[in-house]
Amino acid sequence: MTTGSRDLDTGRPHSARMYDYYLGGKDWFEADRQAAEYVVEHHPSVRTMARANRAFMHRATRTLAREHGVRDFLDLGTGxxxxxxxxxxxxxEEPTARVVYVDNDPLVVEYTDVLMRGxxxxxxxxxxxxxxxxxILEHPRVRATLEWGGPVALSLVALLHFVPDGAYDLVRRLLEPLPSGSFLVLSHSTREFLTEEETRIGEEFYRGKGTDVRLRSRAEIAAFFDGLDLLAPGVVAAHRWRPDAEPAHDDAEVGLFAGVARKP
Ligand SMILES: C[S@@+](CC[C@H](N)C(=O)[O-])C[C@H]1O[C@@H](n2cnc3c(N)ncnc32)[C@H](O)[C@@H]1O
Structure with missing residues (x-):
């Protein structure tokens, strides 16, 4: 793997590279592999979660491009x-599709050549x-890359559990300027299947690594879609959103709720 122009600290595990390891990617170092294996040992479903999440993103994107004519995609928290x-x-689905990727982790920019190859x-x-x-919506690169005549898909996939405060306002602010008929695509880690104690331990584990996290209940995740028209099947465990095959896991193993909705 290449490390690009910046000095990457490859001796310390990084959550984005660990996520890539869970997904079966190739952009990780030995320290990431060791840390990821530790997590897999104590929380074996983490791989299932990562893969179910990613597969949801694929199906939701395909559905919007194929069935709803969406050509413009804004993906926040790309990884x-x-x-x-x-x-x-x-x-x-549609070769003219336009996509803007956004992330605040300086590591991600090291890999963006892949994101530019379309x-x-x-x-x-x-x-x-x-x-x-x-x-973000005002940024000249976003304005120049997307076209603003048709619907835009705003993709917040596995992002908002990293926004403990102000997340509902944030979604409202992002959706507000988008044309009517735009879509919100969202997945979010849930506390629904955890005890209070398990939730506290999980959130503290991430905080200890410098990442603030809030796991939300199903109802709290569904509230992100208030005022929007949910596409069937609504807000469901990520692997139950229009699956390509019969879901093979329990909802608790997947640990994420997901949905897609249209702005009226
Ligand atoms: C779990 S990854 C999800 C990656 C991808 N969306 C997916 O679902 O496969 C979450 C990403 O969100 C990014 N992120 C977290 N907080 C953010 C923020 N406040 N602004 C921009 N990106 C953020 C992280 O850097 C990370 O790359």
Whole structure:
């Protein structure tokens, strides 16, 4: 693997590279593998969660491109690329699809060459920004990459559990300027199947690694869609959202709720 121009600290595990390891990707180092294996040993379903989440993103993107004519995608909290990435799914349906990726982790920019490799007819761009504080929709790169005549898919996949405070306002602010008929695609880690104690331990584990996390109940996750028209089957465990095959896991193992909704 290449490390790009910045000095990456490869001796310390990084959550984004660990996530790539769970997904079966190749952008991790030995320290990431060891830390990820430790987590797998204590929390064996973490791989299932990561894969179910990613597969939900693929199905939701495909559905919006194929059935709803969406050509413009704004993906916030992109993570390290793992194929197929969102633009590959969208452009396989519609080669002119345009995608902007956004993440605030400086590590991700090291891998963006993969995110830029799309069809000749389509466009992709990457923006290093914090979704909580930066005016993403106003950014010239976002304005220039997406077209604003049709619906935009706002993709917040496995992101908002990293936004403990102000998450509902954030979603409202992001959706507000988007045209009517735009879509919200969202998945979120849940506390629904955990005891209070398990939730506390889980949140503290991440906080101890410097990442603030809030696991939310199913009702709290469903509330992100208030005022929008949910596509069937509504807010469900991620692997039950229009599955390609009969779901093979318990909802508790997947540990994420997900949904797609249209802005009226
Ligand atoms: C679990 S990964 C999800 C990656 C991808 N969306 C997926 O579902 O496969 C969450 C990503 O969100 C990013 N992230 C977390 N908080 C963020 C923020 N405030 N602004 C931008 N990105 C953020 C992290 O850096 C990480 O890459």
């Amino acid at each position: 390290i690329p793992t194929e197929p990435n969102l633009h590959q799914v969208a452009q396989a 069809t000749d007819e389509g466009r992709t761009a990457y923006l290093e920004a914090d979704v909580r504080t930066d005016e």
